[in-house]
């Protein structure tokens with residue numbers, strides 16, 4: 001039986017940060033990872049693929065709606081290739097859901113598919129809730145609430161940025177049975193993600209979703225000047241506020257185009273940027289995905305063009 005752990009949590013809660021940390025541990029690098037993202041351009045697998053020897057399968061689209069059967073098919077396909085020796089004998093599977101996934105139909109599919117149940121053991125449903133934005137997300141987004149309700153263990157992330165104890169009290173009201181812990185930057189011992197917990201009840205197959213969410217993708221060849229990027233992200237976060245649920249991207253910076261800068265913003269908070277050592281897959285274009293509610297489609301790219309022109313003008 002191959003152990004499986006489902007890692008879920010609202011947009012930007014810290015799922016990829018946690019998985020990167022787990023996979024960087026040599027004792028846990030022999031894990032297969034299935035990542036699902038909302039938005040037309042997948043980025044998480046690029047961020048995870050930075051740690052080598054990891055199996056990542058991506059399907060964009062909502063895992064809980066459109067590609068639910070893809071998940072069971074992907075799991076079984078991996079298991080077949082593992083058994084035939086085509087893939088290394090990975091010892092466990094981590095499934096990272098999209099931040100907008102309602103886990104109910106995903107768990108339903110995993111628990112009711114006969115072939116999966118014969119070969120895999122669902123060990124845990126780990127829900128990450130961000131101490132900074134989590135309480136508001138639980139309030140506004142049915143997906144976030146369902147993620148917390150269906151967890152068999154909860155990790156409060158970003159305790160360095162928000163009040164983890166206050167969030168813990170809210171979460172205890174939503175899911176009193178799930179053991180709760182807090183950790184910054186995914187600093188939990190990986191074994192916790194697979195440790196035996198209480199039996200996971202079978203949820204119904206239906207998904208609940210927030211209305212009016214959409215993704216906007218920006219792709220461009222020309223590198224972006226650092227000053228223009230900084231001003232653009234600040235302006236977007238300030239202007240869109242709570243409507244900007246998530247921004248993430250790989251950016252070719254004019255000052256350092258040889259490696260990608262990784263940018264993140266969640267609502268009005270722009271997180272410090274990070275770097276990858278090299279461009280994954282040789283594609284050196286900037287790729288930024290925004291997920292928002294009611295943000296006009298052309299607004300971000302026009303704002304960037306206006307700021308770039310302003311910055312270029314001020315340097316002349």
Ligand SMILES: Nc1nc2c(ncn2[C@@H]2O[C@H](COP(=O)(O)OP(=O)(O)OP(=O)(O)O)[C@@H](O)[C@H]2O)c(=O)[nH]1
Nearest residue numbers: 011012013014015016017099157158184185264271
């Ligand atoms: N300060 C702080 N930042 C964190 C922590 N955990 C994650 N982050 C930052 O939060 C941002 C989003 O983290 P991700 O790991 O990409 O979040 P995610 O849940 O995978 O995001 P989606 O896949 O878009 O839903 C990044 O800038 C991380 O560096 C934490 O504990 N403390």
